[in-house]
Amino acid sequence: MARGVPLSRLRAVLLLLVVAIAIGLLTSVTTRTVAAQLLVDSMKIDDLQRAIAWDPRNPEFHFRLGMAELSGAAGDPATAMASLRRAIQLHPDRARYWLGLADGCAVVGDTVCAAQAYERATQLAPMRPSMEWEAATFYAAFGQKERSVSHLRRLLALDPSSADGVFQLTWRAYEDPAMVWKELVAPSRNMTVRCAYLEFLGERKRFDLTAPYWAELIADTQRQLPTFAEVKPYLQLLLRAQQYEQAVAVWRDLLRQDVVLPGSDAERLAAVRSPLRTVSGNLLYNANFDRPILNAGFDWQTRQESYVVLELYARTMVGDAGSHGHAGLRIDFTVPHNSEHEPIYEFVPVTPGKRYLLRGLMRSEDITSDSGPRLRVVDPLRPQELDAATDGVTGTTGWHEVSVAFTAGESPVVRISVWRPRSRTFPMDINGRAWVGDLRLQAIQ
Numbered sequence: 001m002a003r004g005v006p007l008s009r010l011r012a013v014l015l016l017l018v019v020a021i022a023i024g025l026l027t028s029v030t031t032r033t034v035a036a037q038l039l040v041d042s043m044k045i046d047d048l049q050r051a052i053a054w055d056p057r058n059p060e061f062h063f064r065l066g067m068a069e070l071s072g073a074a075g076d077p078a079t080a081m082a083s084l085r086r087a088i089q090l091h092p093d094r095a096r097y098w099l100g101l102a103d104g105c106a107v108v109g110d111t112v113c114a115a116q117a118y119e120r121a122t123q124l125a126p127m128r129p130s131m132e133w134e135a136a137t138f139y140a141a142f143g144q145k146e147r148s149v150s151h152l153r154r155l156l157a158l159d160p161s162s163a164d165g166v167f168q169l170t171w172r173a174y175e176d177p178a179m180v181w182k183e184l185v186a187p188s189r190n191m192t193v194r195c196a197y198l199e200f201l202g203e204r205k206r207f208d209l210t211a212p213y214w215a216e217l218i219a220d221t222q223r224q225l226p227t228f229a230e231v232k233p234y235l236q237l238l239l240r241a242q243q244y245e246q247a248v249a250v251w252r253d254l255l256r257q258d259v260v261l262p263g264s265d266a267e268r269l270a271a272v273r274s275p276l277r278t279v280s281g282n283l284l285y286n287a288n289f290d291r292p293i294l295n296a297g298f299d300w301q302t303r304q305e306s307y308v309v310l311e312l313y314a315r316t317m318v319g320d321a322g323s324h325g326h327a328g329l330r331i332d333f334t335v336p337h338n339s340e341h342e343p344i345y346e347f348v349p350v351t352p353g354k355r356y357l358l359r360g361l362m363r364s365e366d367i368t369s370d371s372g373p374r375l376r377v378v379d380p381l382r383p384q385e386l387d388a389a390t391d392g393v394t395g396t397t398g399w400h401e402v403s404v405a406f407t408a409g410e411s412p413v414v415r416i417s418v419w420r421p422r423s424r425t426f427p428m429d430i431n432g433r434a435w436v437g438d439l440r441l442q443a444i445q
Contacts, residue, residue, distance in 0.1 A: 045072060059090035063097050070104055077108050095125035099134055111142055122151070129159035136166075140173040148173070149183050160190045167200045177201060181213055191217075191226040199234045202241060210234075211246050218253045228259050232296045239297075239347060242381060244413045248349045251298045283348050283356075283441040284416065290327035300346045307335040308343050313435075328361075328437030331373055331418060336429035338369070338422055345417035347380070348441055350408040358416060359403035360439035364393035369430035371423035375402060375439070377416055379409040389419060393434050405444065416441065 048065040055061060062083045069080030084101045091097060102117035118135040125131045132155035139148035152166050170180045185197045194217055198210050214234075217226070231254065238247035285299050289312050293300045302310055309332040331343065350356060358377050367373075372392035379386035386409045390402035408414060418436055422428075 045069065045075065057090060059087040059094070059097065062090065063087035063100055066104065067100055070100075070107055077104070080104050081108065093124060095121045095128065095131060098124060099131065102134070102138065106138060106141075114138060115144075115147075122154075127158065129155050129162060132158065133162065133165070137169065140169060145174060149179075153184055153187070156184065156188055156190070156193055160188075160193050163193045163196045164200070167197060171200075171204070177206060177209055181209070185213075186216070189223065191224065191230045195226055195230045195234050199237050202234065202237045202243075205241075207241070207243050207246060210238075211249070214246070214250060214253075218257065225257055225259055228254065228294070228296075231259070235297050244347070244349075244380075244411060247297075247347075248412060251349075254297075281442050283350070283443075284346065284439050285348075286346075287439045287441075288327050288437060289329045298347050298349070300344055302344045303342075305341050305343045306339070307333060307337055308341050309334055310343055328435055329418070330433060330435050332433045333367075333420075333430045336368065336431040338428040338430065340422045341373075341420040342376070342417045345415050347413045347415055349412060350414050351443075352408050352410050352412065354408050355405065355444040356408060356414075356441060357403060357405045357444050358390070358439075358441050359401055361399050361437050362393045362397075362402050362434060363399045364395060364397045364432065364434045366396055366432035367394045367430065367434060368427055368432055369423045370394060370425055370427060371421055371430070373418055373420045373434045373436075375404065375416065375436075376419035377404065377406055377414050379411045380413065380415045381411040382409050385409045386414070392420070399435075 045065065045068050048061060048068055052058070052061045052065065066080045066083030066087065069075035069083060070077065081101075081104050084097065084104050087097045088094075088101060098117045098121035102114045102121060105111070105113035105117055115138075118131075118138055122131045122135055132151045136148045136151035136155060139145070139151065149170075152170070155162055156166060166184070167180070170184070171177070174180070181197065185194055188194055198213055198217075201207075201210050201213070231250065235247060235250050238244075238250065286293065289300070293302065293312070295301050311330045311332070312327065313330050314327055329344065333341075356377075358375055360375055362373075362375075364372060372394040374390045374392040376389040377386065378388075386406060388404050388406045390404045393402075406414075416439075420430065423430070
């Protein structure tokens with residue numbers, strides 16, 4: 001021991017030396033780790049290889065190198081597979097690594113390896129929809145329908161919003177919608193999925209299938225009934241496609257099953273409850289506008305039109321029996337112009353060849369054009385055979401009845417609307433407002 005150096009001071013110096021060496025080593029490791037991470041972030045093969053040299057036991061680096069080798073033009077599938085397997089060896093419980101290995105196996109044509117890796121990935125991440133999708137698409141590509149459908153069924157249960165992608169895949173891969181309904185859709189407890197498949201088939205003009213599948217869906221008493229919001233897209237598609245008989249059948253089923261709208265008490269009161277015919281024989285649904293408009297099906301439907309504003313309102317009628325509250329519709333023509341307008345309409349089921357009378361009450365205020373709003377009835381399939389209207393209201397008038405009689409054509413429905421045709425004589429531009437209420441459509445005995 002050096003003379004004159006206290007023992008305690010020597011020990012302190014040695015302790016500081018050890019700490020300095022430890023800090024140096026830690027700093028070196030940290031620096032290497034940070035440097036390796038920076039290299040990995042570039043996703044270039046050379047950078048990834050250098051990153052692995054800096055930190056060879058990091059599974060993420062091996063995984064990224066493997067994926068880069070698979071996807072890059074200069075990549076080597078053999079090197080990719082080795083890297084992917086090394087990542088799994090270092091971290092065998094990460095589903096993403098197994099999914100990468102499955103992709104690699106599929107690329108090199110080892111379907112047995114790919115299938116095993118996909119199954120392991122879905123086992124490690126049983127609640128992750130993307131894993132089920134990857135497995136399903138692999139099995140579909142290699143013709144293993146049963147396994148693909150099994151994963152798609154699981155995918156729909158985990159993520160009903162994936163339904164359209166599932167339907168697209170099965171449509172291209174199998175061209176067997178009956179199998180899809182039986183194996184995938186019908187077993188689903190999610191009504192949104194089931195109704196979405198009907199819409200999907202309708203978009204592809206497979207109305208030969210939508211009718212029996214709807215009948216099966218609505219007759220399934222073991223499952224919860226669909227809401228109107230779930231059925232609405234399919235019902236609207238039937239109307240757009242002029243599949244009126246099927247649309248009428250769906251509407252009547254909704255009425256019979258007392259399907260209601262979700263939401264507030266007011267919305268529930270406005271739900272699809274009443275029969276197509278009222279006690280008085282009025283065929284119009286929501287004829288007095290006394291419920292919020294469903295804007296779908298065989299209730300009133302509206303469309304946005306420039307310079308026209310629709311508003312539901314309550315009014316009071318005074319008669320011999322006293323004052324009575326009524327609801328109705330107000331139409332405002334806000335800016336003078338001369339355009340055709342049909343801002344609100346309703347499809348109504350009728351019997352072909354039968355005589356009907358459409359009537360209602362209207363009044364007007366400051367309607368400037370000689371061509372004012374009126375009630376109109378049209379055969380949507382053959383408008384050249386049936387297109388009739390009441391007289392229009394012009395100027396300022398009190399409440400008065402308007403009516404038109406007609407014979408239904410061959411179509412199972414007619415379209416009732418409030419219509420303003422273009423004027424062809426002066427004064428042409430329309431401005432002002434009109435009111436409509438107490439509408440009735442009845443068969444003439």
